[in-house]
Amino acid sequence: MSPESQIQDVVNSVYEKYAGLNEGEVATYIPELSKANPHHFGISIVSTDGVVCSAGNYEQEFTIQSICKPFAFLLALEGHGREGTLARVGVEPSGDAFNSIELDPKTLRPYNPMINAGAIAIASLIKQNPPEAGVRAFVERMGKAAGRSLRIDQDVLASETFTGHRNRAIAYLMLNWGVIEGEVEQILFQYFSQCSLLVNCRDLAMLGATLANMGSNPVTGQRVFDFQYVKDVLTVMFTCGLYDHAGEWAYHVGIPAKSGVSGGIVAVVNRQLGIAVYSPRVDAKGNSVRGIAACRELASQLGLHAFEFTNVGSSFMQWLSAD
């Protein structure tokens, strides 16, 4: 049996196993998100040698929400370097909810770029003048990573712009402490637009595989991100990607990952795979219930936990012999 059909069999079996799991609720605090179909469930895996396996509603589009955060962090690192970026945001897990209104009391920076405060600080670094240019640059780069052109869901963007007062409060807190500078509405336009990027499950797995493949899209072969910063991004995904569930996730799944409140999860197995699950029913922490269950099962069946003895894909010797 080819490795491709072996992976497809595993994807199918995990899909079947959790198709009936109906716990969690579709997020409604951004009113437009409440229109998602709670039954949708898709899984995709893309390997760094370009094999793509999917099951379920993997072509259903949804807004990327917080899964934009690691990619925005990468763009900030490319544009401002480590020193310039880390002057504005830390790399410490907060252990708190994604939307908590808090800064590190010692440094006055947001704890990390995976929570809203940190992502808004990052948006302030990658915004441009005029504001549309910064959004366009983000959308274009994400399109290269996905291997197809992507677009913003204007209805979700409008919905969050009208109702996102908690994020506005976070931004004004940071403006007060000098973490961000300039126009709050322009910074939030960049952040809300990033969150409103439409992707499907297959795109998300391709985005993950591009990180796994040191910044190059494994299917188009195009270099998308500066590889020297991929490790920075994977590290904060590993320690902070699931907010106040990050420790449990690292223990049980053991793969850098990022979740979004619309129900997506992307997980990155370094030098091997991008994995994505979409299912809009989320738990109280804003993480997809079927997403967590499916990723845990995939990691277990394929032996993907970072410290699993069978996981040798990222070993230095294998990397050398692949060149």
Ligand code: GLN
């Ligand atoms: N746009 C959402 C917000 O800022 C993203 C949150 C998330 O996906 N966890 O609230």
